[in-house]
Structure formats: structure tokens, C-alpha cells
Amino acid sequence: MDYGNHKRCWTLGDGYTLGSGLTLGQEIGQWHVIRRRAAARKRKPTFSVFLAKQGDVTEYVTQISTNRRFEDSLHEPNHGSGTITMYDVNGDFAENSQCIIQQGDEVKIWAGFDGDNIPRFTGLVTDPKINTTTHEVTLQIADYGWLLKQSQTGGDYSAYGTPKLLIDQLVTNEMRLGSITYENEAGEPTIYTFGNTTLSTRTYWAIIHGATLGIFYIFYFDENGVLQCKRRNGFTDADSDTEIVFTDDNIQNLDHLQMAEIINKKSVAHSDTPGWTNAALGDGLRFGQSTYIAQDELSIARYGERADYEAEELIDGWDNTYDMAQQSVNFYKYPKEIYKMSAPGRPELQLTDRFHLDSQKRNVKGLFVIMGIEEYLTPRTYTQTLAIVSERDIT
């Protein structure tokens, strides 16, 4: 849940006193107004759009759609994307019938109600188009992940032997995309060391995917354009819980989309010698093996063999290989269900937020995590379609 600048930690001297009944560090602000308006039966949606070199372009915008998502699998994720449609009756964005908005111009979108807006998307224009006959400007937009897919790098990264060092170097220093938020920053992102740091030439995005795979993290750009690196199973933490209950009273549609990926047999390639000390009976280790395989017999018996193979150059040492294979099987051995749920838009919702779903009509009940957010905004409506995944298998 993100309430933008409407939620802040209270400190002395910002308009309140100790007599206000506040405790130090308590979160205050007008966040509850956003929440109340979002849940109201009658709402007045508003939004705001900033475009670098053009400034505030809100008054021109007729329609916005955005889509951000992480993958509930070990596959490389897609970056966020969207479309902004503007009506430019005076030709303010046209010069010689060309659009003056350029590829790479930065964009930020806020949404909310009654003028209280919070961030929803930050990124770049990837494809600006103008129709001078209909006065319509269409901007294809993407989050900074698009930029990380445009550039490639490789070579000696031995000075950046941990996920945090490597991702900071690629994203903050080389691509200048700001600081990164790591869950448990002092933990795995800092202490995990790569088995190999002589990198083949790949996109920045692919290297970041490789760097986070080993520590079992996901990554995505949030609504403020900050790269989030989070544990794959981090949503079980209490701070992911929105305390929102979606029922047949406040959703529109709920459709089963697919079963999430099952992995009950994971093979990970490596070039290291197996370390015998952390091996367990049944691991099937032998000298000279170049692939380690972890599997879960119970899951295989129940769902059939679902094998997955991994060859990632950053995961090369024995310990890394062993952990990667074991974690993958432990996390993906039982099926989770993915649903598509549309509802009146709630701007405070974020990727990885957890909520309770209780639909009597569809007979779906349980804790779910948001893994994708599609939004549609116009001056008269705000709709969200969430891709949600059950926190564990629904039994």
C-alpha cells in the first residue's frame, strides 16, 4: 500500500505536538482520505501527468492505461508499459506535423480522487505519435525496465561480486536510474557472492534477472520509478498485508486465469565441485557432475513431474547452485492459482500487496498477492484489473 505524500511518519515540529496523542514514528497524513474515497460508492476520479520538457500536461490527457507485473515463475519478467492519449486541439505538441515529444522523455502519472493523487507509474515515452487531423497524441510509455533492455554490457565485473554491488553498479551508476530498494538489504543481497563475474554480453535487464535469481528475489520498477528487489516469498511478511477484504460487494469480475508454474524437479548447471558438507541423503551427488538436480517426490507423485532447467552464469558455485535448486523446488512444488480480478480502481494498491479475497459467488476464498496491475483512467472512470496469485495452493 502506497499513499504517496499523503502518508508520512510523524516527527516533532510538523504541525502536531506530543499532546496530539501521537507516538514517535507513527504514520499520519491524509492517507485515510484516499482510502475512504477509493472505497466510496460514488467517486470523482482524478489524475495528473508530468512529462519532462513539457511540464504538467494533465489538461490534455483523455485516457491512460498502464500495465505492470512481475512473474510468478523463474522466467525473466516483462517491464511495465502503458499508453497515454492526449487531445491537442491547439497543436501545442506538433511542429511541422511532427510530435515534439521525443522517445526517452520521462513521464510520471498520479491518480486518485477529488484532486488528491498518488503515484501510479513512472517511466519513459517509447513511441510518440501525433495525428494532426484528429489532434490526437498517442504516447506509448514504459517503465525504466525498457531502458535496461535497450543496452547491453558484459566483461569483468569482479569488483561487483554480490547482487547489491552489481545491481547498484548497473542501475544507479551506469544507467543513472536512482537508488534501489532491497528487501533485507544487509542479508542476501549483500552477503551472497556470485560464482562467476566474467559476464557474457547481455542486456542490463537480463543480468539483473540473473543476479536476483540466485538469491530468490524478484525485481520490478515501482510506481515512483524505483527498482524494487524483493524476496519471492516476502509477501508473507506482515507489512505486505493491506488488511483489505475483497468480496462480491466491491469487485466486478473474477476469472481464473491459469495455474501458476509448478516446479518439482529443478536442474541447475554449474562448473564447481559438489560440496559434500551441506548435501543430504538422496541428493544423488557424484564427482564431476555439471548439473545439480533437486526434486520433491511427493509433488511429483501428486502432480506428475514438472521439470525446469536453469543455466545462469552468475549462479556457478556449488553453494549457489544447490541453494537455487532447493529453493525453487520448495517454493514452486505445489500449484498456486492465478486469477484476474477487475474492480473499481484503488490507487493505494501496489505489486506484492497481500489481501483477503472472499467471493461467495465464485467460491474463491483465501489470501492473495497482487502480481500484476492493469489500470485504465479517464476523467470519468478509474478501473483496475489485478492479476492475483494465491498465497499457497488452494485446497
Place this chain on the structure above:
Amino acid sequence: MSANFLLLNTGDYCSHFDYLYEISQWTATAGYTGDRIIYLGDTDHPSCMKIGPDANMDGEGIYYEMTVNASTEYALEFAYINTGTQEIDVDIYDQTGTASIYTETLTKTAWSNFYKEFTTPVGCVLLRIYLKVGTNGTDYFLIDDVTCYGNALQYDPDDYEISYESIDNTHTTPNGNRVIDETALLPRASLSFNHLTSAQFTRLLQLKKAKSPTWFSDQNVPQMVEEYTIYTETEYTFSGITNPTATHEAYYTASSSLPSAAGDFETTEISTVGYQAIDGDDSNYYETAITTTRNYGYHKFNFKVTEYSTIEQIRSFSLTYKGLGSDAATKNADGVVLYLWNGNKWIEIDKSTTPDKETLSFSTTKPEQAQDFVDLTNGWIRVLVRTQGHKSSSGALALDSYYVSVTVNKDLATTIPLKNKAVLTAGDVVSVENITDGTTLVLTTDYLIGDDRQSVIVSGEDDGDLIRITYNQYYHVRLSNMSERRMNTATPTTPPRQCSVTLECITGID
């Protein structure tokens, strides 16, 4: 013959002084000897009309002549500014009856708005708008965005219907509940005329073809109630800053790196002389010559923010930078790039591409956008300027900064913008109240009404006070539909008609 309803015809006279012919439409009075030219030197109005200075002085000037309908309401509006002690004598003159309809002397020396509604006298078919200089023979005034719109209605409609609509979208839940997203209340008015002469119809068609929004009053428009909070306005400049500074900071450096972190390029603080060069909007400037090949030139400006304790107090933001980047190398990468720190990265705000001094700017009145550029945690607003190109092996590269200024909450300490145009009764709005203090403000003593009737300027109210303004208003409309039915007539080239028009509000009234 007159109408109670008012629908200003935007097909009447309008000029923004972008083209020379718009100057030629104005005629000099017999004794006027001053300038009557397009003026391109003003930042706020990049193309406007300059009048004066005039050696023959008082009573001389220019006029615009237009045909009008007699006994009809008109509204004259324009933006103006006087330099020095110059003044503008406005004279709305009935050329048919050779008598003044309205006169006023305008003396303001900042861009202001003049707005006057008047009714043409009986028999008046030719009108002159005089703008004359005062007794000052050395200064001039500038004029822009002149409109003189008359009532498009000669009669009130025979049938009139108004509906109060909001455009909505309904989300229906599985349990049958409805969540309704809707816009503000946007009235829609239908006007039907049983008989219009050809001239009256043509006038309405002129409005339809003009395609511009206009103002409409049916004499019973619901009152508007608007509430605004007063916020502290702060302008940040380098006026009075010396090296070493304890408040606002300015740095210069040359580097081959591009902007990455908030603390980048804080290498060398500029000298006291440097601060004095950029402290005002004048011809003085601070120059950095870049001597190392492949380096960009950087000027960095950090403004210390101590006036605001919570980010909610930041409601608007405006930045002005004046400077140039000059590259004498053959690649000619002239110009500068202007950045703002948004809390996570540097955002390119504006750029120039010529070696000339240019004004780069950014402003927003959206609080969420303004708040992105003010770092209250550390108390800074960070502005960065870079030369467009880097230093080549030959040819000089220089970065000159003349002036930089940031204003937070511009005019929000005093000026309350109104969504719609106010209709004044005895020169006043209905009421202006300070809800926080529980007081009613008094015209002239506590508040003034903006010249354009679209703002109220209060004085003496505190930061955080909630002000409620109640006023009579015009509907802000566009003519969306128009249809005619020609009546059986012996005058086929100028037939009388039945006519229907629909007016849609484009600004909500709630």
C-alpha cells in the same frame, strides 16, 4: 429589442498579436507618433503589441474600429502592462453617436487584466476602442489577448431547458452493488428560437464556427462555492548570498560524467562575486569556461528550504533559469540542459539549443508534481544546469548563468483562482469567509476581486486558513449542437429560421 440571456460571441474581435496584420487593424490617432509594433521581448507575453513612447503624449494613441449591434451587451477584455510611469487611457467610444460609453485609466506596472461589460447605445452601429498614452513621453505600454465579444443573442429563446449532468461510469459488483465514478456537474442547456432573422442566425453561426469556449448567463445561474487553503509563498534566489554560504548554495564544475546522484557536482562553491552575478534578473552573469576535452560544464544550485515542515504545504512549484551554453567547436553543440532532482534521480526539465541567452522554465500547480521536486527530509531544492555538449579538442566551451529563481506556492498566500467567471453585484462577490477563523472578509479591506473576475486576492490571512468564496457566475460553455429549419419565405437568400442550439458546460459547477 434586447436579450436578458448573455452568450458572448467568440466570433467577434480577438487578437493575440502574433502576426503583423493584427497590428495594422489598429489605427493611430491623428497626433500619435510613437511605436505601434509587435513586441517580442517580453517573457510572459512573447508576442504582444507595443504602444509608445509618444512625444505628443496625453490623449494620443491607437484605436480599433468595429461594427456592432445597437443596444447589445459587449465585453472588452485584454492583458496589459505599463513601463515606468506610463498609463493607458481606455475609451470605449460610440462612433455613431460620437460619445464615450466608458473610460478608465490603467496604471498597473505588472501584467494585469482589464475586463469591462458595457451595452451599446441605441442606434450605435460603429464602435471604437481607444487605447491612449498618458502624459509620460518616455515609457510605453504593452497589450495582448484583446477580445471584444458581443452578445450572440438578440432575443431570449422561446424555449429553454437546462439539465444538470455528470458523465459517469458504473462498476457493478456480483452482489449488484454499484460504484459510480463520475465527473463534476456539467450543465447542458438547450435553447430554441421560433423565429430568427437571417442576421441573428448568422451571428449564432459565427459563434458556432469560432469553436472557442465562451461564457453564458441565463440570469439564474446557481451560485458557486469554492474553498481554498492559504499557503506560504517563498521565492528562492541568490540575492544576498556570499561565499561561504550558510543557506543557498551554488557550485561550478567540469566533468565527463552525466548527472546521477543528488550530491553530484558540488565541487567548488562559486565566489561572492559569482553569487552577485546571478542574484538578479539582469545582464550580469557567472561564466565557467570548460578547458578539459570531453568534459561538460555544470552549474549547480541548491536552495535551502526551511519554510515548510510538511510536504502537504507544498502546493505549486515554478523554476526560472536564464543562461546560455556556447560551443565554438565545429560540432556546435550550443545550449544548456536544465535538471531538477526528484528525490530519486535527475529529471531533464527543459533545454536550449542556441548559443544565446534563453529563459528555461517549469511550473506546475499540481501539488503531487510540485512535491516531487522539494526534498523536505534534507531541506533542499536541487537545480542543475549542464552544457548541451562536451568540450571538443578545439573551440571554446562556456556556460553562462544569469539568473535562477524557484518559487514555491506562487500567489497561493494571496490569490485564490476561481473556476468560473464571477458576476459581480454592486462590484462585489456574494461573500468571502475565513472558515478557519470564523470571520467574514470585507471587500477592499480584506480582499480584492481580480480584474478578470476569475480570482480573489486576500490579504492578512494566515498559512493554513481555509477560505470559502461564494459568487454568482457565468457558465463556461461550448456550443455543441446547432440546427436550423428554414421557414417558408419570399427571401430565399436571407431566410428567417427556427433554430436550436445546445450549450455544454466545460467547467464543472460543483
